[in-house]
Amino acid sequence: AQSVSQHNHHVILSEAASLELGCNYSYGGTVNLFWYVQYPGQHLQLLLKYFSGDPLVKGIKGFEAEFIKSKFSFNLRKPSVQWSDTAEYFCAVNLISSGSARQLTFGSGTQLTVLP
Amino acid sequence: EAQVTQNPRYLITVTGKKLTVTCSQNMNHEYMSWYRQDPGLGLRQIYYSMNVEVTDKGDVPEGYKVSRKEKRNFPLILESPSPNQTSLYFCASSPFPTSGGPTDTQYFGPGTRLTVL
Numbered sequence: 289a290q291s292v293s294q295h296n297h298h299v300i301l302s303e304a305a306s307l308e309l310g311c312n313y314s315y316g317g318t319v320n321l322f323w324y325v326q327y328p329g330q331h332l333q334l335l336l337k338y339f340s341g342d343p344l345v346k347g348i349k350g351f352e353a354e355f356i357k358s359k360f361s362f363n364l365r366k367p368s369v370q371w372s373d374t375a376e377y378f379c380a381v382n383l384i385s386s387g388s389a390r391q392l393t394f395g396s397g398t399q400l401t402v403l404p
Numbered sequence: 405e406a407q408v409t410q411n412p413r414y415l416i417t418v419t420g421k422k423l424t425v426t427c428s429q430n431m432n433h434e435y436m437s438w439y440r441q442d443p444g445l446g447l448r449q450i451y452y453s454m455n456v457e458v459t460d461k462g463d464v465p466e467g468y469k470v471s472r473k474e475k476r477n478f479p480l481i482l483e484s485p486s487p488n489q490t491s492l493y494f495c496a497s498s499p500f501p502t503s504g505g506p507t508d509t510q511y512f513g514p515g516t517r518l519t520v521l
Binding site (some may be wrong): 292294297322324330331332333334337378380391392393394395396397 | 437439444445446447448449452462463494496509510512513514515
């Protein structure tokens with residue numbers, strides 16, 4: 289079965305620091321990749337997604353992610369975080385070349401706390 | 405406004421008392437899904453539906469039922485809730501396959517916090 293790993297469970301940064309959150313998945317087939325964000329008390333919102341093409345994907349609020357197929361990774365980055373980026377971040381993977389192509393598998397999440 | 409709605413938002417119940425959490429979307433999406441969110445485990449898919457009368461199990465379907473009689477609604481049914489089903493539940497919807505693949509961007513509801521005593 290496919291799995292998604294987010295190794296950083298809790299990240300604490302000061303404002304203006306750079307951010308990189310790791311995401312690795314376990315399957316070598318064709319994938320769609322997503323990063324979702326959940327602000328405190330709110331539902332999940334899409335930050336960015338990768339389906340094909342340029343492996344460097346830009347999303348909302350200055351976030352970007354790079355798909356590195358050889359490393360099965362899709363790390364999320366932001367050059368300078370703000371206090372308002374405090375939230376939980378989820379990586380998600382959809383395997384589109386398997387029998388469970390219609391399932392979306394989420395990582396366990398990374399809680400980001402940005403100190404003012 | 406395009407949205408996914410869930411009701412109730414909060415529910416406290418007792419073991420064995422049947423309950424239904426409703427989910428409705430107004431975007432004419434074919435695909436709908438239920439997830440549960442637990443600390444340290446992220447979101448795990450319970451059931452999903454590709455269209456009316458088409459449903460399938462996700463990763464953690466035990467103890468849950470769903471139905472899809474209408475395109476806009478996808479209720480989650482707990483026939484006999486147990487304390488291990490205490491969780492935060494999210495419903496989501498998305499269009500059917502676009503160029504991106506079977507599960508395009510999903511739109512999530514606000515969540516239902518369920519406590520089973």
